[in-house]
Amino acid sequence: MSGYGQFCPVAKAMEVLDERWTLLVVRELLAGSCHFNELRRGVPKMSPALLSKRLRTLERAGVIDRQVDGGRTRYELTDSGRELSTVVEALNAWGVRWIGGLGDDDLDPHLLMWDMRRNLDIEQWPRSRTVVTFELRGVESAVSRWWLVVSDGDADICDYDPGFDVAATVTSSLRELTAIWRGDVSWAVALRGGDVQITAGRGVRTRVPEWLGQGRMAQIPRPV
Incomplete structure (x- = not known):
């Protein structure tokens, strides 16, 4: 330049x-x-x-x-x-x-899943291999399902079924899951409002928000 x-x-x-x-x-x-x-x-x-x-x-x-x-x-x-x-x-x-007001073009499932994968607090997860599936509403079918696999102290994200037992399934729109990850809304509020659903056994369902957490952006104070 x-x-x-x-x-x-x-x-x-x-x-x-x-x-x-x-x-x-x-x-x-x-x-x-x-x-x-x-x-x-x-x-x-x-x-x-x-x-x-x-x-x-x-x-x-x-x-x-x-x-x-x-x-x-x-x-x-x-x-x-x-x-x-x-x-x-x-x-x-x-x-x-x-800077607020995310447009549709700002929502990217590839980036969201990659950022979640690399910022997980692995210490919060079980020691045995654990798989969480994401089902995203309102996106093309090719990018609507993702599998997060945590095993042996490492995490990987797949856009195909890796063939392991699934501990929990998170169902959400891409926009809502992005908002949670950014810290614009909490897991508790999203779940209470029904915008996000977690399908799993009771003991696991309550742990999933702790396992996934939120991105580093969520710690930044917003203007009053």
């Missing part, structure tokens, strides 16, 4: 960061994604070609290092890149507090 022609450090920083998708790629790297396919899951609407281009730009700017090990490429933030955590966290908090 062309520069701003200003000595201001904000202008110089934005010459690197204000191209479309760039800060979201940094967000994904800060969240722990380090391989190309992991990054793609965090920005599912970004084309692979554009992701490759942005990664090259960030590498040239000294924000990331690219390493090849055994034929597999790994991307790691440099000291410069890790320092952007304060920028991303500040934008995250500002967006939660002051």
Whole structure:
């Protein structure tokens, strides 16, 4: 991109960061994604070609290092890149507090499930393999069912039936589940209002909200 022609450090920083998708790629790297396919899951609407281009730009700017090990490429933030955590966290908090009104185009089941998977508190889950199915209303059938599998201290999300016994099924619209994850509404309020249903044995049904929790966004105070 062309520069701003200003000595201001904000202008110089934005010459690197204000191209479309760039800060979201940094967000994904800060969240722990380090391989190309992991990054793609965090920005599912970004084309692979554009992701490759942005990664090259960030590498040239000294924000990331690219390493090849055994034929597999790994991307790691440099000291410069890790320092952007304060920028991303500040934008995250500002967006939660002051930018509302999610449109239909803002709702993405791929990103929601990926973000849930990587932010679970595994310590809240049973030690044995546990599967929770999500049935999403109001979306295309191809993305309406998801399986969250937690086993051996790790979590995985599948858009196909992995063939394991299901402990619980969460039925919700994509919008309502997104609102819960963002912290716009609590599990208790959503369940009480009937917007979300959990099908499971009684002991499990009461635990599912604790297992799933909410995203980090839910901890950000909203304006009065």
